[in-house]
Amino acid sequence: MLDLKFIRDNIDAVRLNIKNKNESADVDQIPQLDEKRRSIIQEVEKLKNLRNVVSKEIAQLKKDGQNADDKIASMKDVSDNIKRLDDELRITEEQIYQVQLYIPNMTGPDVVAGKSAADNQIIRSWGDEYKKEVERNHIDIATDLAIIDFERGAKVSGSGFAFYRGKGAKLERALINFMLDYHLDNHGYTELMSPYLVNEKSMYGTGQLPKMAEDMYHAQEDNVYLIPTAEVPITNYHYDEMLPNEKLPIKYCGFSPCWRREAGSYGKEVRGFLRVHQFNKVEMVNFSRPDKSWEQLEILLSEAEDIVKALKLHYRVLRLCSGDTSFASSMTYDIEVWSPGEKNWLEVSSCSNFTDFQGRRANIRFRPEPNAKPEFIHTLNGSGLATSRIMVAMLEQYTDSDNCFHVPEALRKYTGFETISKND
RNA sequence: GGAGAGGUGGCAGAGUGGUUGAAUGUGGCGGUCUCGAAAACCGUUGUACGGGCAACUGUACCGAGGGUUCGAAUCCCUCCCUCUCCGCCA
Numbered sequence: 320m321l322d323l324k325f326i327r328d329n330i331d332a333v334r335l336n337i338k339n340k341n342e343s344a345d346v347d348q349i350p351q352l353d354e355k356r357r358s359i360i361q362e363v364e365k366l367k368n369l370r371n372v373v374s375k376e377i378a379q380l381k382k383d384g385q386n387a388d389d390k391i392a393s394m395k396d397v398s399d400n401i402k403r404l405d406d407e408l409r410i411t412e413e414q415i416y417q418v419q420l421y422i423p424n425m426t427g428p429d430v431v432a433g434k435s436a437a438d439n440q441i442i443r444s445w446g447d448e449y450k451k452e453v454e455r456n457h458i459d460i461a462t463d464l465a466i467i468d469f470e471r472g473a474k475v476s477g478s479g480f481a482f483y484r485g486k487g488a489k490l491e492r493a494l495i496n497f498m499l500d501y502h503l504d505n506h507g508y509t510e511l512m513s514p515y516l517v518n519e520k521s522m523y524g525t526g527q528l529p530k531m532a533e534d535m536y537h538a539q540e541d542n543v544y545l546i547p548t549a550e551v552p553i554t555n556y557h558y559d560e561m562l563p564n565e566k567l568p569i570k571y572c573g574f575s576p577c578w579r580r581e582a583g584s585y586g587k588e589v590r591g592f593l594r595v596h597q598f599n600k601v602e603m604v605n606f607s608r609p610d611k612s613w614e615q616l617e618i619l620l621s622e623a624e625d626i627v628k629a630l631k632l633h634y635r636v637l638r639l640c641s642g643d644t645s646f647a648s649s650m651t652y653d654i655e656v657w658s659p660g661e662k663n664w665l666e667v668s669s670c671s672n673f674t675d676f677q678g679r680r681a682n683i684r685f686r687p688e689p690n691a692k693p694e695f696i697h698t699l700n701g702s703g704l705a706t707s708r709i710m711v712a713m714l715e716q717y718t719d720s721d722n723c724f725h726v727p728e729a730l731r732k733y734t735g736f737e738t739i740s741k742n743d
Numbered sequence: 744g745g746a747g748a749g750g751u752g753g754c755a756g757a758g759u760g761g762u763u764g765a766a767u768g769u770g771g772c773g774g775u776c777u778c779g780a781a782a783a784c785c786g787u788u789g790u791a792c793g794g795g796c797a798a799c800u801g802u803a804c805c806g807a808g809g810g811u812u813c814g815a816a817u818c819c820c821u822c823c824c825u826c827u828c829c830g831c832c833a
Contacts, residue, residue, distance in 0.1 A: 690788095
């Protein structure tokens with residue numbers, strides 16, 4: 320959410336930003352609604368002041384045993400007017416809020432205006448030496464090794480769901496544990512294991528609602544949502560809180576499955592693990608002072624890169640253009656690994672600075688100095704990493720011509736085995 | 744799911760219609776005393792919005808939202824949450 324005062328003072332920039340982000344929000348009605356809001360406040364507060372003063376006079380008169388009927392009668396009208404104006408104010412503020420909810424975060428200074436993924440900037444790439452030519456993609460390999468079962472996933476749950484089986488399941492667990500341990504041991508994170516169902520308020524707090532309602536699984540009976548990312552519970556962990564300045568930045572990481580309906584995305588990149596309704600991810604969340612958040616974003620990105628490097632996978636880093644930068648994000652870096660089977664880049668991490676956008680929605684603040692006014696915190700998060708596409712790249716990268724998968728060095732102490740072959 | 748109790752300031756805890764933004768305690772901050780500290784004593788200690796260049800000032804906030812009333816922390820309704828007991832259950 321953007322600050323109302325900011326919108327009022329920067330209406331043109333806000334309008335341009337909406338356009339650059341391919342969003343639609345009718346910001347034009349804000350100035351007059353805000354004007355109306357303020358004039359109502361001034362009027363109603365005058366009346367309330369009058370009411371307070373006269374009420375005290377009435378109390379005094381009664382205490383002195385005198386008659387106060389005249390004053391009470393004269394206040395009746397005032398009271399009715401207050402009620403009417405308060406209603407009007409409430410409606411006006413609700414109208415403003417409903418517009419505000421759909422206004423995206425302002426993009427950061429380094430974000431170029433652009434329409435689509437084609438306009439994203441390539442920042443760097445790494446691990447050229449790990450490129451490899453393969454004939455089979457991850458689906459063939461995994462099916463052949465019987466470590467991932469897409470068919471039965473579809474039978475039991477629907478397309479976009481899969482079973483990990485045998486050594487495949489253990490490999491997945493190894494990957495998750497490796498990533499978590501890496502961040503805990505090397506990057507100073509505190510682990511959070513979170514709820515996977517969250518309430519509506521949390522979804523508004525991080526900005527998934529109201530815009531993304533269609534993309535989430537919703538349990539109507541209890542009005543809770545399956546999380547599309549651990550960002551939601553972990554960021555909202557500090558909902559309505561004042562964070563101690565001396566503890567900043569506060570860094571949490573956590574594993575969770577992620578559920579996404581992916582409504583309307585059929586036909587593209589849906590094969591196998593490329594786009595699924597449920598996948599596993601380790602998420603990193605950072606609560607930062609505003610003056611440090613851009614610096615923290617670079618650190619967060621490097622922490623995610625460390626994982627890909629440790630797995631020795633060829634990857635590149637992109638800075639997303641405005642059109643590709645998500646609703647709540649100010650700036651986002653994507654990490655993409657090379658899939659030899661797809662001959663394409665696959666997104667495995669998104670690292671974003673949300674500035675104060677989520678902090679304002681979720682009311683998470685801190686005090687810059689002991690007696691200073693509270694300010695909204697900056698939040699950042701990044702995948703570190705999503706496993707399904709890492710699994711794609713690993714399977715294609717590390718399976719030899721004899722159809723034997725070699726576990727990457729970094730994962731061996733977690734798997735307890737070094738290879739996976741057909742009859743394991 | 745059934746029955747009951749409760750949600751007040753950083754925390755604890757008074758307050759059942761009229762100078763209550765809220766007693767009191769405690770914690771925090773500043774000070775006096777002290778070589779220093781403790782104790783004691785004094786002072787101070789919320790947020791949001793509006794107006795004002797500012798000092799300042801107005802309004803609101805006692806779980807949330809409605810209602811009654813000239814006036815609500817206090818009365819009524821709805822919802823949320825916590826706790827206790829019973830039932831069910833991994």
